[in-house]
Each structure stands twice: as C-alpha cells, then as structure tokens.
Amino acid sequence: MISTDDAPAVRASSPQLGQPQPPSRVESRSVGFAPDFVPYEHGLALQAEAAARLEGGSQLGTILLLEHLPVYTAGRRSDPDEYPSDGTPVVPVDRGGRVTWHGPGQLVAYPIVRLRPQVGVVDLVRALEETIIDVMAEFGLSGRRVEGRSGVWADAADGQLAKVAQIGLHAKAGVITHGLAINCSNDPAPFLNFVPCGIRDAGVTTLSEIAGRTITPAQVAEPLQSRLEATLEGVIA
Template structure:
C-alpha cells in the first residue's frame, strides 16, 4: 500500500538520530501541516541514549546516570530511548471525529499486529497505554511505549518498540511511572537478535493502514 503520507526512515544504527534534532523536525513538519504545505510524515529512527520526561513527570523522578533528560509536551512520565529501539513519530492531522485515545488504541493495534508477524503474542492492558507481553512471569512486561501530543488535531511524538534494547537500562528508573510491571524486547522474547532495521518492513504496512484510517485525506 502506498499513501500520500510517507513512512520515512531517518536513521538506524549505526546512524543514530539525535533526539532534539528529531523533535525539531517534528515541530517543523507539524507547522507545515498546519499551513497546508504538506499532509505530514511518519518518521522511523533510532536515537542515542536519552530520557524524555512527559507532562506528568516529577523532576525528582529524573534519572541521574548522566544520560540527557529532555522535558517534552507529550503525555506520560519518564521513558528511555536508545539503540535497539525502533522509534516512530507520526506527524499528521487526525480526522475531525477522532479523539486522542482511539488514535492511541490504533497505534497499539498496529504494533500488536506487527509483533504477531514475527511470532510475539502481544496485547493491551486496561488503563495502561502501550503494548505488553507475558512470558510466564508473575507480571506483564511492556514491549512498546506510546506517548502522543496533539495541537489543533496535528499529532507529534509517537511510539517506541523495544527490538534489541539492553533491558538493564530500564532498571535504573521507573519506566512510565509504573512500578508493578517489567520491560522487555522482541529479542528477549524470541531468544534471537531482532534489530530495529528488521522490524521496519514488518511494521510499515500497518503504519500505512493506520494513516488510511486516521489521517485527514
């Protein structure tokens, strides 16, 4: 499927994309959408290590391991981005009837469908945004994070899918403010290396379907 809103790969390992550069690109693209100059883009990339702190984050919760912490205007608390994680930023105008929560549910479904294609059974957890798996432990583990901002119906920020992340990084802070769950990756679940680049062709058709379902034509 091809759509008039492209899915673009900005940079994957070893060509990591600085978080602030990606944030500025989202902001420029959102302004261009608002001005009617473009319908938007969906950007796929990997970042160098960085923490982002959403609107509900308390500065007392910020990690102090020397990794940069960037306050942002998305929902949620503190999360980590870095190598091994496929990050996606859909920047476009939502259809008039569509509210933010149903949009997030559609992103979750796109990720769940892509994970199923590589053999990972994933699901939603009620009242907890993101995508989850259970590998037999007494708690669920998050495999994809989602944080969205919308202004005048135009979306920024997006999702982060843990492909081959070093999951030890998530033990140094409370991911998304959730204390009674874990964090995992596709590679950890499957027992083999699955890099972000491997997931791009798997996920792209589901992102194109998402565009057709939710973006202004």
C-alpha cells in the same frame, strides 16, 4: 501518555477546480538506524518541520522512523522521583506521560498527522496499540493491551508481564506529534535506572528477549511502516 492543547480543528473545505490538489497519502521517511543513530534534539526538529509542512498543506502527514542516541525524556506528568537515580540528565518534552528512555536497539516512529474531527487522541492510541500487536504477530510474537495502561505488553522470558512498546503523544489543533517506541534489541539496563512510564509494578522487555533471537529496529521498520500507513489512512483528516 497523551497531551492535548486544544480541540481538533475543523477540516478545511475542499479545493476549488483548477487549484493544486492536496497530497493523497502520508509519506514515510527512514531517518537513521544503527550505526547512524539520531540525536533526540534532531528528532524534535524533524517533527517540527513535518508539522509545518502539514499546516502548509504540502503534505498529508509524515511518519519518521529511527533509532535515537541514548536519552531520557520526561512528559508533562513526570515526577522527579521517577527520574534516573544516578542523576543522568532528562529532557523535558511536551508529550503526555512520564519518564522514558530512547536509544540504540529501540525503534521509534513519529506519525505527524492531523486527526479527523471525530477521531480523538485516545482513539489513535488504541489504533497504534493494535498496529504494534499486528507487527509483533508477523514475527510470531504475542502482544496485548492492559486495561488502564497504554502501550503494548507481553510475557517476558521469566513469564512476568512486561511492557514492550510505549506510546506518548502530543496534540495541538488536531495535529499529532511524538509517537511510539518498540523495544527491539536494546539493552534493558537503562530501564532499571528509573521508573519507566511511572509504572512500579511491572517490568520492561524487548522483542528479542521474547523471541529468543535478535530482532533489530531495521527489521521491524518495514512492516511497521506499512501497517502504520494503513492505520493512519483511517484516522487522518
């Protein structure tokens, strides 16, 4: 689920002595968790603001952590045949990938950063997958990659392979927007109403279903934030 407008920009030269020093680390912000769900349009606005700060040099990058109000979104490769079967509106966005759902019980993280010139978007996707797998391990859960498919996968309660986390990014001049979503305690029912990420031969699961106990986005946010900050330090300009 990747979209790129052009190649990463070359990093600007280091500031001269006496000039203000650039920020030293990515800043994380918890925007809203239950019951303070964040409208999707507000999430888009926050991403745009974070990208502007990044471009202006006032921040090295921002991680936004939140839960959205229920919404279906469609990336650039979406097929209308995959849209919700009941005619529920879908928000078109500029990320890669296809149709997905965000809503209560799902942890969303938007890492707004500039990649180093030698780091590709696919490299970031792989790094984010590994980060999610490591976070799952902190809860005693096993996640893995599936060759040829992005995101993180796990064995659902019925023993079938199912997707537990989605990744959809947009890159322009090396600046990343959009991000990842981890199904924590959300009701999986909305995923039955469309074709998630264009995948017809696998299901969707949640951390809570895998664990047999409730794991909320608020519980996952802190370890995800810590690991994301460390991951991004290794790839950002």
